[in-house]
Amino acid sequence: MDEMDTKLTTRMDDLTLAWGRLTQMFLRGIGLTKQALAASHYATTMEYEPYMLCTQASPGDHIAVWSDSNGYWHHGIFAGTSEHGHAHVLDIMPDGLARRPLGLFIKGADAGAVLVYKDALPLDCSLKLAQYLVEQGSVVEYNLVEENCDKFAAKCRLGRPCESEQIQKIAERLAAIAKVLQ
Numbered sequence: 001m002d003e004m005d006t007k008l009t010t011r012m013d014d015l016t017l018a019w020g021r022l023t024q025m026f027l028r029g030i031g032l033t034k035q036a037l038a039a040s041h042y043a044t045t046m047e048y049e050p051y052m053l054c055t056q057a058s059p060g061d062h063i064a065v066w067s068d069s070n071g072y073w074h075h076g077i078f079a080g081t082s083e084h085g086h087a088h089v090l091d092i093m094p095d096g097l098a099r100r101p102l103g104l105f106i107k108g109a110d111a112g113a114v115l116v117y118k119d120a121l122p123l124d125c126s127l128k129l130a131q132y133l134v135e136q137g138s139v140v141e142y143n144l145v146e147e148n149c150d151k152f153a154a155k156c157r158l159g160r161p162c163e164s165e166q167i168q169k170i171a172e173r174l175a176a177i178a179k180v181l182q
Helices: 003-029 050-056 102-106 123-135 149-158 165-181
Strands: 042-048 062-067 072-081 087-093 096-101 111-117
Touching (some): 042 050, 050 072, 050 102, 050 111, 072 123, 111 149, 123 149, 149 165
Antiparallel strands (some): 042 111, 062 072, 072 087, 087 096
């Protein structure tokens, strides 16, 4: 990597950190914290240190990581650990649906969770659905509101479309603030 690439990478990291801090301040300003963003369609949420997710989650589980610097939960479907000991997650980000190393998924995370549903598909079905959607990735384009990581993981666990609880909670708080400001 030459000097220009290094400067560009450093600048992008600085911008990402600054954006994360602004997002966190905004969410706190409207009263949304890590706990407030926990979704209600989950029966339970079992929190772990992020690096423990590969030992606590089963293939097909909906996992999530919280980043204090970004101020939101990032969601995915745990794909399991290969015979070589490499754990992977199936998720969607702005660059699309992909199978990513767990280390990349948890990078910068301050907390990790396995989300357990009341009425979920069997884990193997959830994993197969997530794998199929990743293989068909060109038909799913990331959109923060309509097609985000929370909706992707929940859809794979439940086998049906559902709303992003994080986005709903943010929209509700913004609507309440707008009403007060009128």
